[in-house]
Amino acid sequence: MIALERVNARAGGFRLTDVTFAVPQGGYGVVIGPAGSGKTTLLETIAGTIRATSGRVMLGGDDLTHAPPERRRLGIVYQHAYLFPHLDVRKNIEYGAVSTAAAAEVAERFGVHVLGDRRVESLSGGERQLVAIARTLARQPEVLLLDEPFSALDPRTRNTARRLLRTIYFERRFTVLQVTHDFSEAGLLGDIAIMLDRGRVVQQGDPEQVFRKPASPYIADFLGAENVFAGVAQPIRAEAPDWIDAAESEFTQNAVAFTTGALTFYALGDVVPGPTHAVIRAEEISLSAEPAMSSVQNQFRGTIVEIVPGGALTRVTVDAGGTPIVAAVTSRSMRELGLSVGVSVVAGFKATAVHLC
Amino acid sequence: MLRLIADTLVIYIAASLNKPIQPVLDTFAARTGTVIQRESGASLEHVRKITELNKTPDLLLLADADVFPRFLVPKYASWYAEFARNRMVVAFTAKSKHAKEINADNWTTILQSKDVEVGRTDPNLAPVGYRTLLMLQLAERFYKKSGLSASLLGRAPERNMRGNAAELAALLAAGELDYIYDYQSVAESNGFQFIALPPAIDLGDPTRAAEYSKASVSVRGSTPGSKAEFKGQPILYGMTVLRAAPHSAAAKRFLDYLTSPATVAQLRAAHIDMLDHPIVDGSGAPAELHGTARP
Amino acid sequence: MALPDPSRLEPSTARQSSNPIPRAIATIAVAILTSLFLLFILAPVVGLVSAGGAHGLSSLASDAELRASLLLTVGTATMATFLGVLGATPLAYLLARRAFRGRAIVSALLDLPLVIPHPVAGIALLLVLGRNTPLGVALLAVGLRVANSPTGIVCAMLFVSAPLYVSAAREAFARVDPRYETVARTLGDDAWRAFRRVTLPLSARGLTAAAVVMWARSVSEFGAIVILTYNPKVASVLAYDRFTSYGLSETLPVAAVLVLLALIPLAALRALRGGEPLPR
Numbered sequence: 001m002i003a004l005e006r007v008n009a010r011a012g013g014f015r016l017t018d019v020t021f022a023v024p025q026g027g028y029g030v031v032i033g034p035a036g037s038g039k040t041t042l043l044e045t046i047a048g049t050i051r052a053t054s055g056r057v058m059l060g061g062d063d064l065t066h067a068p069p070e071r072r073r074l075g076i077v078y079q080h081a082y083l084f085p086h087l088d089v090r091k092n093i094e095y096g097a098v099s100t101a102a103a104a105e106v107a108e109r110f111g112v113h114v115l116g117d118r119r120v121e122s123l124s125g126g127e128r129q130l131v132a133i134a135r136t137l138a139r140q141p142e143v144l145l146l147d148e149p150f151s152a153l154d155p156r157t158r159n160t161a162r163r164l165l166r167t168i169y170f171e172r173r174f175t176v177l178q179v180t181h182d183f184s185e186a187g188l189l190g191d192i193a194i195m196l197d198r199g200r201v202v203q204q205g206d207p208e209q210v211f212r213k214p215a216s217p218y219i220a221d222f223l224g225a226e227n228v229f230a231g232v233a234q235p236i237r238a239e240a241p242d243w244i245d246a247a248e249s250e251f252t253q254n255a256v257a258f259t260t261g262a263l264t265f266y267a268l269g270d271v272v273p274g275p276t277h278a279v280i281r282a283e284e285i286s287l288s289a290e291p292a293m294s295s296v297q298n299q300f301r302g303t304i305v306e307i308v309p310g311g312a313l314t315r316v317t318v319d320a321g322g323t324p325i326v327a328a329v330t331s332r333s334m335r336e337l338g339l340s341v342g343v344s345v346v347a348g349f350k351a352t353a354v355h356l357c
Numbered sequence: 358m359l360r361l362i363a364d365t366l367v368i369y370i371a372a373s374l375n376k377p378i379q380p381v382l383d384t385f386a387a388r389t390g391t392v393i394q395r396e397s398g399a400s401l402e403h404v405r406k407i408t409e410l411n412k413t414p415d416l417l418l419l420a421d422a423d424v425f426p427r428f429l430v431p432k433y434a435s436w437y438a439e440f441a442r443n444r445m446v447v448a449f450t451a452k453s454k455h456a457k458e459i460n461a462d463n464w465t466t467i468l469q470s471k472d473v474e475v476g477r478t479d480p481n482l483a484p485v486g487y488r489t490l491l492m493l494q495l496a497e498r499f500y501k502k503s504g505l506s507a508s509l510l511g512r513a514p515e516r517n518m519r520g521n522a523a524e525l526a527a528l529l530a531a532g533e534l535d536y537i538y539d540y541q542s543v544a545e546s547n548g549f550q551f552i553a554l555p556p557a558i559d560l561g562d563p564t565r566a567a568e569y570s571k572a573s574v575s576v577r578g579s580t581p582g583s584k585a586e587f588k589g590q591p592i593l594y595g596m597t598v599l600r601a602a603p604h605s606a607a608a609k610r611f612l613d614y615l616t617s618p619a620t621v622a623q624l625r626a627a628h629i630d631m632l633d634h635p636i637v638d639g640s641g642a643p644a645e646l647h648g649t650a651r652p
Numbered sequence: 653m654a655l656p657d658p659s660r661l662e663p664s665t666a667r668q669s670s671n672p673i674p675r676a677i678a679t680i681a682v683a684i685l686t687s688l689f690l691l692f693i694l695a696p697v698v699g700l701v702s703a704g705g706a707h708g709l710s711s712l713a714s715d716a717e718l719r720a721s722l723l724l725t726v727g728t729a730t731m732a733t734f735l736g737v738l739g740a741t742p743l744a745y746l747l748a749r750r751a752f753r754g755r756a757i758v759s760a761l762l763d764l765p766l767v768i769p770h771p772v773a774g775i776a777l778l779l780v781l782g783r784n785t786p787l788g789v790a791l792l793a794v795g796l797r798v799a800n801s802p803t804g805i806v807c808a809m810l811f812v813s814a815p816l817y818v819s820a821a822r823e824a825f826a827r828v829d830p831r832y833e834t835v836a837r838t839l840g841d842d843a844w845r846a847f848r849r850v851t852l853p854l855s856a857r858g859l860t861a862a863a864v865v866m867w868a869r870s871v872s873e874f875g876a877i878v879i880l881t882y883n884p885k886v887a888s889v890l891a892y893d894r895f896t897s898y899g900l901s902e903t904l905p906v907a908a909v910l911v912l913l914a915l916i917p918l919a920a921l922r923a924l925r926g927g928e929p930l931p932r
Contacts, residue, residue: 049837082835086853479882516881520893
């Protein structure tokens with residue numbers, strides 16, 4: 001497992017401030033954040049290349065804050081393979097391997113055993129990265145740190161590498177911490193997502209939660225939420241008799257009226273009255289020709305101003321009273337409803353889809 | 358005095374003259390506005406620059422007057438003049454081993470002991486070098502100790518040699534050597550203590566020329582494999598203005614200044630044993646030299 | 653289909669076609685400059701070797717003093733380079749990797765010997781290593797006399813040429829991405845092992861080139877050496893000695909032979925490096 005307690009570190013122009021999080025034993029942690037937020041610094045601090053100025057770094061239950069990298073039983077794979085140019089492929093994979101047999105086995109799993117005697121410079125980028133991963137795994141580390149290991153690969157190699165890595169991960173169940181730009185990948189992979197910004201952990205938790213309930217509009221924006229609105233929130237408990245006598249769980253939250261521009265949404269949340277933001281994922285917004293009698297509380301008529309096709313899903317921007325609302329709609333629905341620019345539609349979304357932050 | 362362009366004067370000076378003559382050069386430069394370019398080094402070095410590199414200074418002030426007739430007259434100069442004397446001494450400092458005990462009677466013993474480092478100049482390059490050898494030969498005769506010269510030389514091996522008198526003095530000043538064979542003028546201008554040697558051996562008395570000539574040394578000649586013989590002679594400094602001197606007018610003005618009584622007195626105070634008047638050999642010496650022809 | 657009317661071409665297109673002239677001028681200027689520079693550097697060397705090379709080589713057989721001097725020069729320069737590499741490589745590594753406080757000052761200080769006029773450097777060494785100084789006494793105790801001995805020659809060479817090695821070695825280390833070392837360490841190497849197995853092989857060529865520069869600089873030194881040790885004479889001192897004694901005809905061969913001898917290690921090492929492809 002990986003556990004950091006109030007870790008501070010500084011290297012070059014990057015710093016970490018009060019970083020605290022934990023990835024359970026055998027778990028898969030994902031680190032996301034904008035460029036310069038300290039993601040690589042974080043990995044290198046865990047690896048021990050960068051010294052933590054304060055706080056604790058725990059690996060597998062042991063306090064290894066002051067241990068040198070070679071005693072931390074971890075492996076690191078960067079975006080660039082960093083294969084030793086003066087050694088051939090086999091020697092690279094065997095470099096820190098537990099045994100020659102283990103090295104050969106991993107090499108075969110990743111399909112790079114055939115590259116055995118080749119010089120590093122003769123390999124393609126994809127081959128190098130596979131060798132790099134094999135090299136790291138040949139040592140059978142307990143913790144694996146990955147710094148966007150697939151982002152420089154072409155899509156096919158990326159998928160192969162991802163698949164092979166996940167297979168071995170499920171077999172050996174080491175703990176993983178992966179830095180990634182691709183948040184959809186994070187959602188699919190991780191047990192815990194850690195959002196880093198300017199050296200601080202700004203949000204952590206189940207990737208799905210971080211995704212759906214980003215802690216700030218900034219995070220929402222970074223994660224690619226299409227609908228982020230600035231406005232004013234006002235609790236309206238008294239005006240929502242439906243929910244006064246409700247049971248526990250989410251319905252004990254206040255009903256809130258959120259006003260942005262000319263629109264007012266009904267939302268749920270515990271907010272302080274005043275300026276705030278509302279986030280709605282495009283997938284949560286449905287389009288219809290006419291307002292529907294349904295449990296969808298928020299329905300606004302508007303005109304389609306932009307259509308962005310994207311494979312199975314199309315993104316449609318609707319101008320509702322001066323406020324743009326982006327909906328993700330299946331292309332089939334597009335055809336069935338006859339949607340195109342200029343068409344008048346009703347954009348609807350449930351109160352539960354509105355996340356206030 | 359109005360001058361539109363500053364005059365220049367190029368002088369080659371023997372290393373042992375360097376320190377004492379500096380104030381003289383500075384005063385001349387200040388008074389006349391002349392820019393003086395001086396080069397200091399071993400006498401033979403200077404000769405080579407003229408004969409091999411075709412350099413042409415205006416004035417030469419060298420430690421051995423004999424160099425002129427050998428290498429420079431008549432091709433490069435038509436005259437030369439002896440202008441100062443010097444003597445060989447054994448110089449040392451307070452830091453030197455046995456500094457407190459050494460005197461004119463026991464110097465040969467002390468300079469043979471195993472714990473002292475004795476230095477001398479390369480006889481192939483500088484007059485003071487072969488004069489050291491001549492002096493030691495004379496000493497052997499004088500003290501009537503056979504093998505003295507070789508023994509003393511043995512304690513001043515090649516590794517303790519330097520290319521010119523000034524570098525040797527620097528080594529003594531730095532404490533790397535205990536004793537050096539050098540000129541009295543060098544010893545005095547560096548503030549060293551020194552043992553005055555008997556006039557019969559120190560090459561400083563012009564009246565003893567015949568005695569001195571009994572010693573002779575063979576050093577490297579001017580071509581590889583050849584040898585040059587030097588007989589013991591009183592040490593005389595020589596000077597000349599080259600035929601092709603580019604600034605002969607400035608050179609003459611300097612000669613005038615150099616040989617004026619005030620400057621002579623100044624140089625004597627700086628431990629250069631100046632002759633009253635330069636003794637001239639050859640023809641064409643300028644009047645500003647105030648020299649007298651050799652009798 | 654009508655052809656485009658040339659009179660209605662865009663001005664920018666017209667400008668495009670006249671650009672080659674300034675470009676050609678620039679290319680010619682660079683070619684001239686390069687040739688002049690090469691000539692400036694090579695002509696004196698070629699002149700020297702052609703003037704004295706034959707004489708020098710032939711006299712090697714008969715001239716024992718010359719042989720001894722060349723041997724001494726090569727020996728002391730090699731010793732100085734050996735000591736420099738041994739002593740300065742860790743420092744160069746430190747300067748390349750650790751941004752410690754005062755790193756800039758240390759770097760500047762290390763460059764100072766290059767600025768000091770050579771005879772002054774010799775004097776400075778004498779002041780610190782002379783037989784009356786604490787260091788000098790310590791050295792004497794182990795039988796090493798600095799002034800007037802080959803030890804002094806090595807000291808002078810080391811002092812004036814080591815800064816060149818430190819600079820170049822530091823560059824060689826800096827060119828090795830520290831992440832290679834990180835990877836090696838996570839693969840089980842301690843700092844020293846990672847240095848030995850990864851950093852050193854990857855920087856070997858750069859370090860060799862740095863050592864060559866240091867060796868060459870040591871061989872050519874004169875001013876600092878002659879203050880400390882006049883006899884025995886290294887080649888540079890011998891050349892000057894021959895000049896004052898015999899003149900040009902005898903000094904050129906010494907220098908020519910030295911240059912020819914030095915060509916062997918220099919050319920060999922450059923040839924080794926020449927096989928290395930440009931880094932990507």
